[in-house]
Structures are given as structure tokens and as C-alpha cells.
Amino acid sequence: MFSMFKSSKSAMSATKEFKERLSLEERKQQSTNILTKYPTSVPVFIDSSGMHKMIDKPKFVIPQGFTIGQLMMSIRTRMKMNSATALFVFIDNQLIPVTTVISAIYDSYKDNDGYLYVCCSEENTFG
Template sequence: MVCQFNIKFFAFLMVEFRQIYINMAKSSFKQEHGLEKRRAEASRIREKYTDRIPVIVEKAERSDIPNIDKKKYLVPADLTVGQFVYVIRKRIKLSAEKAIFIFVDNVLPPTGAIMSSIYDEKKDEDGFLYVTYSGENTFGDLNLV
């Protein structure tokens, strides 16, 4: 019974993550601003704030959680992914019963990873780190069996 539930639950998660992946269209920030403009802005930010990382945060296209109030963030280099998720939760005023997932380059980063490491590995050619967030009701509301 437990094994059957776990298999169904895992299958459900795979479908959900696949849908999120499909819905992560090209960044609207990239569509609104040309490469050279973005590159110049990221460079200026990195020169002025050497201990911060320029991050663009956008909601996945069909996500059911609220929009974030701003897209550009200067994130302390030593912040963990988990701490950054907390910042995003607070900015969108996400209720406690809702889950949130963040993706960098369509990958769910480890919550204990340091943002500067993620930036070094996954920054875009323009110098920004692009983060997409998505959410769903916590697993208590699922009827899988």
C-alpha cells in the first residue's frame, strides 16, 4: 500500500515537474531588454556591488502562485538557495500550505547550495542568474489512491 502510494506520488511529481519545465518559456526580462543592455547592467552591478549577485526572478508561465513584485534582486553571495527561497516566499506572500520550487537553468538546485556557486555555474551570458519559481498545493490535498 505504502509502496503503491509512493509510486503514484512519484509519477504525479514527474508529470508536474515536466509541465513546469515545458512552461518555462524564454525569460520575459530577456524579451524586454536586449543582450547588450542586460550585459552592461549586470557588469555595472557586479562592479558596484562586488559581494552581491544580480538575479532575475520570474514566475513559471502556468504556475498557480502569486506574481512577484519585482524581478531584479541583488543577492548576498553567501546566501543559501534555501534562504533565497524564503526571501521569495515573503515577497509573494505565499501562504504556509503552499509549496514553492525554484529552478535555475531548468534544474532544482540543492537548498544548501550557496548562491555564489550557483551563479558561477549557471549565470547567463548577460551576467544575470535567472531563477524561475513555481508552486502547488502541499501534498496533503492530493487524492492519489
């Protein structure tokens, strides 16, 4: 469906910690509450453990019409990233094209707890 590349980052420690801290039922309840309260949005968990700086609040509620590029801008803004740092977004260890709509990704890659888990990586592009 999409042209994707494998991520070199396989460890998702923030995701693992989140899943260990809350039971599957608790995570399902959270995602169900989000989907009920915001029916045109999806629950997203951002794992920034592969980055220099961790994101302060990893749970996002993203409108279904957002693209991966718009999600990346939201992450960059929340993390106060400078323009010399490239941001890469992986879902299920695959690099997702920036034009892909969140609803399509959510339908294909959501976890059985109802969250979409997104892993972020960064690279300094100018040294």
C-alpha cells in the first residue's frame, strides 16, 4: 500500500513502559474514552525514546484528517526542535510517507488496545 523503509531503531522503551504501567484493559478504556469524546480523532502514543530529548506528554489526540507531516509538525512544536534537526516517524518499524492521512494509518496499524504507537527518531542535518 505504501512505500516504506525499515527503521534502524527497534527498541521502544517508552511504549514498553506505558504498556507495563497500564493493563491492556486500562489502555483499551482510555482509547475508548478518547474515541467517544472525540469521534473524529484517534489516540496516538508518541515514543521519543530514540531522541536526544523526551517528549513531555506522549499521548496525543489527532484529527483523522491530519497527515503524518502535520503530526510531525505537532511533535516538532511540542519538543521545540530546531530546523537543523530532521525528524523521522516510524509506525511498526516502517517509515511512513508524510502525505499519508492518519485515519488510513490508524485503520492499518492501531494496536489491540486502540492506540496508534508512533516511534520518533532524529538526525542533525547540518553537523
